[in-house]
Amino acid sequence: xxxxxxxxxxxxxxxxxxxxxxxxxxxxxxxxxxxxxxxxxxxxxxxxxxxxxxxxxxxxxxxxxxxxxxxxxxxxxxxxxxxxxxxxxxxxxxxxxxxxxxxxxxxxxxxxxxxxxxxxxxxxxxxxxxxxxxxxxxxxxxxxxxxxxxxxxxxxxxxxxxxxxxxxxxxxxxxxxxxxxxxxxxxxxxxxxxxxxxxxxxxxxxxxxxxxxxxxxxxxxxxxxxxxxxxxxxxxxxxxxxxxxxxxxxx
Amino acid sequence: xxxxxxxxxxxxxxxxxxxxxxxxxxxxxxxxxxxxxxxxxxxxxxxxxxxxxxxxxxxxxxxxxxxxxxxxxxxxxxxxxxxxxxxxxxxxxxxxxxxxxxxxxxxxxxxxxxxxxxxxxxxxxxxxxxxxxxxxxxxxxxxxxxxxxxxxxxxxxxxxxxxxxxxxxxxxxxxxxxxxxxxxxxxxxxxxxxxxxxxxxxxxxxxxxxxxxxxxxxxxxxxxxxxxxxxxxxxxxxxxxxxxxxxxxxxxxxxxxxxxxxxxxxxxxxxxxxxxxxxxxxxxxxxxxxxxxxxxxxxxxxxxxxxxxxxxxxxxxxxxxxxxxxxxxxxxxxxxxxxxxxxxxxxxxxxxxxxxxxxxxxxxxxxxxxxxxxxxxxxxxxxxxxxxxxxxxxxxxxxxxxxxxxxxxxxxxxxxxxxxxxxxxxxxxxxxxxxxxxxxxxxxxxxxxxxxxxxxxxxxxxxxxxxxxxxxxxxxxxxxxxxxxxxxxxx
Numbered sequence: 001x002x003x004x005x006x007x008x009x010x011x012x013x014x015x016x017x018x019x020x021x022x023x024x025x026x027x028x029x030x031x032x033x034x035x036x037x038x039x040x041x042x043x044x045x046x047x048x049x050x051x052x053x054x055x056x057x058x059x060x061x062x063x064x065x066x067x068x069x070x071x072x073x074x075x076x077x078x079x080x081x082x083x084x085x086x087x088x089x090x091x092x093x094x095x096x097x098x099x100x101x102x103x104x105x106x107x108x109x110x111x112x113x114x115x116x117x118x119x120x121x122x123x124x125x126x127x128x129x130x131x132x133x134x135x136x137x138x139x140x141x142x143x144x145x146x147x148x149x150x151x152x153x154x155x156x157x158x159x160x161x162x163x164x165x166x167x168x169x170x171x172x173x174x175x176x177x178x179x180x181x182x183x184x185x186x187x188x189x190x191x192x193x194x195x196x197x198x199x200x201x202x203x204x205x206x207x208x209x210x211x212x213x214x215x216x217x218x219x220x221x222x223x224x225x226x227x228x229x230x231x232x233x234x235x236x237x238x239x240x241x242x243x244x245x246x247x248x249x250x251x
Numbered sequence: 252x253x254x255x256x257x258x259x260x261x262x263x264x265x266x267x268x269x270x271x272x273x274x275x276x277x278x279x280x281x282x283x284x285x286x287x288x289x290x291x292x293x294x295x296x297x298x299x300x301x302x303x304x305x306x307x308x309x310x311x312x313x314x315x316x317x318x319x320x321x322x323x324x325x326x327x328x329x330x331x332x333x334x335x336x337x338x339x340x341x342x343x344x345x346x347x348x349x350x351x352x353x354x355x356x357x358x359x360x361x362x363x364x365x366x367x368x369x370x371x372x373x374x375x376x377x378x379x380x381x382x383x384x385x386x387x388x389x390x391x392x393x394x395x396x397x398x399x400x401x402x403x404x405x406x407x408x409x410x411x412x413x414x415x416x417x418x419x420x421x422x423x424x425x426x427x428x429x430x431x432x433x434x435x436x437x438x439x440x441x442x443x444x445x446x447x448x449x450x451x452x453x454x455x456x457x458x459x460x461x462x463x464x465x466x467x468x469x470x471x472x473x474x475x476x477x478x479x480x481x482x483x484x485x486x487x488x489x490x491x492x493x494x495x496x497x498x499x500x501x502x503x504x505x506x507x508x509x510x511x512x513x514x515x516x517x518x519x520x521x522x523x524x525x526x527x528x529x530x531x532x533x534x535x536x537x538x539x540x541x542x543x544x545x546x547x548x549x550x551x552x553x554x555x556x557x558x559x560x561x562x563x564x565x566x567x568x569x570x571x572x573x574x575x576x577x578x579x580x581x582x583x584x585x586x587x588x589x590x591x592x593x594x595x596x597x598x599x600x601x602x603x604x605x606x607x608x609x610x611x612x613x614x615x616x617x618x619x620x621x622x623x624x625x626x627x628x629x630x631x632x633x634x635x636x637x638x639x640x641x642x643x644x645x646x647x648x649x650x651x652x653x654x655x656x657x658x659x660x661x662x663x664x665x666x667x668x669x670x671x672x673x674x675x676x677x678x679x680x681x682x683x684x685x686x687x688x689x690x691x692x693x694x695x696x697x698x699x700x701x702x703x704x705x706x707x708x709x710x711x712x713x714x715x716x717x718x719x720x721x722x723x724x725x726x727x728x729x730x731x732x733x734x735x736x737x738x739x740x741x742x
Contacts, residue, residue, distance in 0.1 A: 092483075095484075095487045096483070096487065098487070098490075098491075099486065099487045099490035099491065102490050102491065102493075102494040103490060103494075105494070106302070106493075106494060106497050109497075109501060110306070110309055110310070113338040113341060113342055114309075114313055114338075114342075116337040116338045117313055117316075117336055117337060117338045117339055117342055118313070118316060119337075154632055156317065156328075156331055156335075156632070157317070157319070157324070157327045157328045157330070157331035157335075157632050157633055158324070158327065158632055158633050158634075158635050159632045159633065159634045159635065160635045161635075
């Protein structure tokens, strides 16, 4: 740890020194000469200017590099962060580690907020509101009666009204089952000839009582909580998790 | 021992990258000439701009997860982000102020490049920075309309007016921006498409083109040890500078929220829209120009400025100049400085003018009060009802409605239309009157209160109190009146 701090201090001191002493990197001189050459080529309008430029650049460095290296080795001069050092020198490794750390910190700050921001919202259907289905007096016979209820759903910034289909089973003490197939969620419909509910998507078959008969579904149709209030049958709309044996409300 | 192993894997990674990727090319493209000391730190504006661009893209993408671009839904979804979502307000502020900071740092980046005459050495980098600045400004202008609150709505109107006032192309351009004759949901969709798809795509295109196609010819790398070392040192500097700016932005946005007021039709008449900070100077200039010239100047001045900057590499072609120090280019530097000074002065003037003018100050104070009331009011989701289903709910609601609200609780329509000014409990939000004990006053029976809502003028009330006859039906007005009549001052 102390080593790290010393490393930082050293690099900042070097930065400052290189500025204060007004020394410019030796390489600047190199580049300026190269650039001067390049711009001469460019301005003279030769077609192979770029090639010539690169070539002269290489030539120049070939002749000057050794000199340069010797000088810096000899005098052990350094120019702040620009200091040429070997890859395993701790200072350089540390600085790269430091910048990686900084980038990670910025990323983590945003990512942390993003996870909270994107976390799924609870969309509560109805909150246990009782919805009118039909007057009990009208519910007679030995066939299921299809009814639609309008369930309000709050999702994020919107409250929408969704029509849901339910079947009242007058022969089963007015039990109300949801039309949503317990397999993959298509809406089942009543078929007289099969005397049962058939799902159009994957051919699940349910008895008139709502019990599972055949097909891929793993449980019967889902009964909904119901009550009679002032002679009117009411239900609470609940959606259940698809394709499992147990009846688990979504949430 | 561990050191050596790490070093080995380090170099193995390097050689793998060098063999299979163009990372070296890439990092070379970012580098032209080593420098040190202060000039090297000044050059970190590039790193800061990259960081801010990344912040814009990431926060923008996050906001798009919830934002719903239509005139009906936009405000509700932005209010949801702002008021209901954890961290939503901060992310939105990051995006809002980030775009202003991005403009600022792009300006500083250009200034820095200008100072060191880098448009001579790296004209492509110079040109792409100017293009970026233009695109960032365009993106900011389009994004300003998206929240669709009163400020956004009226700013869109102003922008439309400016476009429409241009000679020859004006009306056509206006209709193309609006998608019709009026500011509508089509306008919002257009601006959304420009803001989240077209402009960012162009920005990425400019950045990618600069890095991979339009760049200075690569030098052979066998002699480039010094440049490579410098590149990694400069990378560290860039990261440090970018982190400092990021931390500053994060703290700033934790304190200052992006503005979001009520929608245009809920706001009071006389609403005063103000542009974002990066456009204040243009806005101030418009105030000083005769109306007939406004449009032309609003487009010409920034256009000419960017154009002149873009022309620089082609105008100033001096060769053999070693470092292009600014002091040798007296004319250029003074023109540039005058431009910067003009923008700074106009921006300052815009702030000062708003402070000085009592009418404006009062109006802005009202708007601030309105906005803070809107912010503190509980979040109300947007009710979307369609067709048969809605009727069924209404029928259901007839039996349950009175049960869902206790008599002490404000009716939802009161919260929506009245609470912004008169407070959630009728306590009043300065400078608007409270409603407590209002029933004790003359001509304020329940019947009067209900009628007053549709015709405030005949009850002697002045704007900003307005008629709600187009927004509320009679039952809703009655419900509000009955509730307001029960309000009593706490003893």
